[in-house]
Amino acid sequence: MLILMDFLFNSQTEQHFADVVLSEEFLNLGIEQVCSLISSDKLTISSEEKVFEAVIAWVNHDKDVRQEFMARLMEHVRLPLLPREYLVQRVEEEALVKNSSACKDYLIEAMKYHLLPTEQRILMKSVRTRLRTPMNLPKLMVVVGGQAPKAIRSVECYDFKEERWHQVAELPSRRCRAGMVYMAGLVFAVGGFNGSLRVRTVDSYDPVKDQWTSVANMRDRRSTLGAAVLNGLLYAVGGFDGSTGLSSVEAYNIKSNEWFHVAPMNTRRSSVGVGVVGGLLYAVGGYDGASRQCLSTVECYNATTNEWTYIAEMSTRRSGAGVGVLNNLLYAVGGHDGPLVRKSVEVYDPTTNAWRQVADMNMCRRNAGVCAVNGLLYVVGGDDGSCNLASVEYYNPTTDKWTVVSSCMSTGRSYAGVTVIDKPL
Ligand SMILES: *[C@@H]1O[C@H](CO)[C@@H](O)[C@H](O)[C@H]1NC(C)=O
Numbered sequence: 001m002l003i004l005m006d007f008l009f010n011s012q013t014e015q016h017f018a019d020v021v022l023s024e025e026f027l028n029l030g031i032e033q034v035c036s037l038i039s040s041d042k043l044t045i046s047s048e049e050k051v052f053e054a055v056i057a058w059v060n061h062d063k064d065v066r067q068e069f070m071a072r073l074m075e076h077v078r079l080p081l082l083p084r085e086y087l088v089q090r091v092e093e094e095a096l097v098k099n100s101s102a103c104k105d106y107l108i109e110a111m112k113y114h115l116l117p118t119e120q121r122i123l124m125k126s127v128r129t130r131l132r133t134p135m136n137l138p139k140l141m142v143v144v145g146g147q148a149p150k151a152i153r154s155v156e157c158y159d160f161k162e163e164r165w166h167q168v169a170e171l172p173s174r175r176c177r178a179g180m181v182y183m184a185g186l187v188f189a190v191g192g193f194n195g196s197l198r199v200r201t202v203d204s205y206d207p208v209k210d211q212w213t214s215v216a217n218m219r220d221r222r223s224t225l226g227a228a229v230l231n232g233l234l235y236a237v238g239g240f241d242g243s244t245g246l247s248s249v250e251a252y253n254i255k256s257n258e259w260f261h262v263a264p265m266n267t268r269r270s271s272v273g274v275g276v277v278g279g280l281l282y283a284v285g286g287y288d289g290a291s292r293q294c295l296s297t298v299e300c301y302n303a304t305t306n307e308w309t310y311i312a313e314m315s316t317r318r319s320g321a322g323v324g325v326l327n328n329l330l331y332a333v334g335g336h337d338g339p340l341v342r343k344s345v346e347v348y349d350p351t352t353n354a355w356r357q358v359a360d361m362n363m364c365r366r367n368a369g370v371c372a373v374n375g376l377l378y379v380v381g382g383d384d385g386s387c388n389l390a391s392v393e394y395y396n397p398t399t400d401k402w403t404v405v406s407s408c409m410s411t412g413r414s415y416a417g418v419t420v421i422d423k424p425l
């Protein structure tokens, strides 16, 4: 048992819960041990389906004796976190569930959860609606499309542990200058430029299936937009529609697969960077097509009041800055002011409403991708004013130092979308 616990909870292990479940050792555990395993918040699994299947496998291993434990086991399976389709097609059809009225109650609880609007879900005080929070699940950095020098379809992933890059399924069509987020286990590539047009299309990538599919179009065409997730909604902020810079902002609800406009920013911003800190969405710098100026202004959006408010300006104008969030601080990395491409970096602390300078990057970069992982801030590709860059560097806030990653991307790209995902198990 100790070995198995270590196996399941050790964040360094490369073994998977799915393998463990098939093992003789798991199937021979006692009921108390299985309950203690599957009730843990720290269980390292890619989806709650694995837990349900483990319970069914364990019971079926000695069905006559074990089926009386179904209710005790299902108490720890977080059915509300499973997709509706899976609940209907798999859980409801399972004979072991059908034969237990307590199990059917858990199924009803899960269905109810799916029917409730988001605000009311939060009020459901059940241990089964709580997300599991595995320690240090292995991460991948996904780099999607970009300009190399034309819009490309290539998608590559960096494995932080193996310290190497590999290609995954290509985008369905060329895309650069898109917004990129990771939400609900999927990567979303939002808008951008396909080589001839600014698009309103959105593609989503399922890392488990290694597959792209299209979801609902945005209302507006946007390239060089900012994209971020706030309160479970995907926001597309500003950008350029082919003729003007945009102040408009729209949000996507994954449940209804719909986009809707929210309050526009105070300023038109193309080549804008965005980030979420403390439940507020920040739009940093960019280019204001009207005054033809790169911007040092920053504004922030409160979803409750549906209002944008200016906050402290950056020390310098930055368009095409990489924006990322690390330890509740907002970073603005590189960017340009006219022809001048920057290597300088500044960081905003919302608690003091002030920007301060930190160490310069090793290279000048604009239109780079930024993401935070394992306490470090990564900046990926971009261009230095003449070349697209294949290099990646990261910032360590404890040492205030930038370090170049030894392994480069397969190709130099600027305007790529970058995000960090859980490594599929
Ligand atoms: C860009 O998108 C437009 C509209 O969706 C489409 O007609 C066109 O073929 C696309 N161009 C390329 C190069 O993919």
Ligand SMILES: *[C@@H]1O[C@H](CO)[C@@H](O)[C@H](O)[C@H]1NC(C)=O
Binding pocket: 278, 279, 280, 302, 303, 304, 305
């Ligand atoms: C948004 O504004 C409301 C009303 O002023 C305030 O109560 C709330 O704390 C703000 N939200 C955040 C995340 O600051």
